[in-house]
Amino acid sequence: MSVTGTTESGFSAKLKVAKKKDVVVVGAGPAGCIAALSARRNGADTLLIERESYLGGMMTGGGIGGIGINGYTAAVEGNPIVVKGISLELLKRLQAAGGAPPGDPVTRPPIDPAVLMHLLDELMQESNVEVLFNTFAFDAVVEDNVVKGVAVANKSGGQVILADVVIDASADADIVAASGAPFVRGRTKDGRYHGGSLDMQIGGIDVDRFISYLKTQPVMTDEERGELEADRSRLLGARRAPNTVLTIDGQKIVREPRIAPTDWDEVEKARREGRALRIRVATGGGGPMPGISPVRDGEYIPLPAGLDNEWIDYIKSGKVPPLLGATELVYPPPRFASLSVMRHGKMREGIMMSGVYECWFDLTDQEEITKALLFMRRLNKVYLNFLRERAPGFEDAYIVMESPMVGTRESRRIVGEYVLTEEDLLDGSTFPDVIARGGPRGPDAHSVTGLWGDGVTSQLKKPYDIPYRSLIPRKIDNLLVGGRCISTTHLAFGAIRDMATCMATGEAAGAAAALSARLGVSPRTLDIKLLQKTLQGQGASMFAVNEKAREKEVLR
Structure with missing residues (x-):
């Protein structure tokens, strides 16, 4: 078996095979945890690999104190909740355990990370998802452009774990990069990341x-703000970049104070x-x-x-x-x-x-x-x-x-079968292979240079569809992606990186991986209607309440 990836010497090929699973999920952040639960719920023998000693990623170890930013709620098109399914089940369990305020989810529900950490442990044990902590997946095992598993390292040494389907929920597209599948970094023109x-x-x-x-x-008055910026610029040598401008229905949107x-x-x-x-x-x-x-x-x-x-x-x-x-x-x-x-x-x-x-x-x-x-x-x-x-x-x-973790907003993004764009978000685009929805947060960019004005924030008037094709890397088979490294442009990425949206794409990836493993097909050729009906059965949100005709047409 040949190895394509980060180890040019083929080191992974010399490692012993430790186990074989139907589905292996790399990364136990918001997307990975939900992906593992979704895969197991659909009958797959599932292994969840996590480099830290706890589940939840930035939700539990990032010190941010909430699930957000936007993603659960969007009071538009008659549907106040955009993300449902397993992630909403998780939030309700968290509320019942005293780890989040009661009631309908808000834009960024505050959470008790310790309660969530214990709850995620319980959910994995209840669902019989095998977890491997303190384990770093550093390479992909690839044969004829088909992923066969991953190479990992931990206290037990280096080993290979084989799988019918691998889900890269590492947030940084580590396995995608190791497999030889195409990816991009940061902003298109210079590759610079959000901080x-x-x-x-x-x-x-x-x-x-x-x-x-x-x-x-x-x-502070407008004049005082201007003086403060001038003083800061003189002192720090910071320059102002031109404002990034977006347009929604002909109306320009720039980042401005309220x-x-x-x-x-x-x-x-x-x-x-x-x-x-x-x-x-x-x-x-x-x-x-x-x-x-x-x-x-x-x-x-x-x-x-x-x-x-x-x-x-x-x-x-x-x-x-x-x-x-x-x-x-x-x-x-x-x-x-x-x-x-x-x-x-x-x-x-x-x-x-x-x-x-x-x-x-x-x-x-x-x-x-x-x-x-x-x-x-x-x-x-x-x-x-x-x-x-x-x-x-x-x-x-x-x-x-x-925080024991660095807050990484952006790194690699896959080049998938479809690249979701900021125009898709602004237009509220719909897709026949919809597997999740996002909103109300629109195209967003933190500064990638530190220059004033080098960023944009927007709110959408309606949710947008996320297509299944954006979870499928080009060139490599039996590999799916969930979370913030799915296939998007730099500005669209700023919206889909919200935790609730990451959980929604993770749920879709988990279900798709399990179905593909069960049917013996590549995720690329999986029957999309079967996947959509499966997600619908799990309570996932793919259509607004006033889209019954479209829902019937897509799922028929």
Whole structure:
């Protein structure tokens, strides 16, 4: 058996075969976990391989405190829930266990990652999905352009695991790249990625004192934002890039701040009712500005310029680490994401989600990842010291936890049988081979350079279809993809990378893999109507409630 992949010497061919499975899923993040459950639900003997010592990926180990960003909900076309199926079952189980707020899912439901971690363990055991922790799948076993399995390494040494179908849910398309299937990196014109991140939770916060401070600060005017940007540019050498512009129904969309005075009565009401005190970053002419949104998901309410000005002064004092070479927007301000976290069924105040929000490096180069990790950890410590010195209410703050995982928004994407585009999303395109839906988040791009304006965010007027062809890599058979590395353009990727959407594509990949293994066919030639009916039977959402005629036509 020959080997095509990252090991030119054919090292994988010399490894012993440890086991044979119907379906092997590589990566136990949002997509991989749901893919494994979906495959097992359809009768496949399934193995889930995870490089960490826990399930859930960024949901449990990323320190972000929620499932998001958009993806569960979109109150458009008469259907308020876009993603259903196994992922919605997971959320309801999580709610019942006290790991998420009760009720219908919101845009970004806060979660207790420890509860979710235990729940995922239980689900795999209940479903008889075999799990292999602390195991890295580093190569694909390929024969005549057909994937036969993967090569892995762990405490037991190197070994080969054979499979009828392999699902790459690694987020970075590791197995696709190793197999010889085509892939792309980042932005089309230069291959640059969305920035990586390193989240942390800060405890010991006097929330009353911090809010009292915020109440005394004036909201930044447009002129003040302009002055702040000019000062930042002079100090940091940051330049402004032209705004990325999208058009929906002839209306231009650019990334702009949403300005509104903070309703402190609503803030206090939210606190009394135990709702999340969310903090957001509104990005526009003045760059990132802290903003608190305690009332409605997705709403940005800017906070005063005081902390931004304090941060610039802090940089001038020289209390920051040497820059990472790839970071053009140097020393981004501390991230404010939330003043409360979900624990044991309730939102608990006094712990803030923070950390390095964006840092630019090659997310497939381990040496660069290591350098970036060291830089981001140092910068997180600087953030903590800054908040202790300059932010009232943070005098006794401390780091509760720092994410063990690098937040990787973007790396490789497969070149599939269909490349989903930003135009598909903006038009709400439908496809005969639909296997999932996405929305309301539209084409989205974080800055890939750190330059102000080098990004765009949009909200869609209606959901869009995700075709099965976008899960199938070109050239290589018996290989499927689920999650953020499916086949899309750079801007469309910014929408489908949401966790709920990743789970939806993972569910489709899992069902397709199991059906293909059972029928002895390639996933490429699988009967699409059989797959769609199977997903429909699992409760997955592929059609809006007002699309009965289309649903009947597609599934007949």
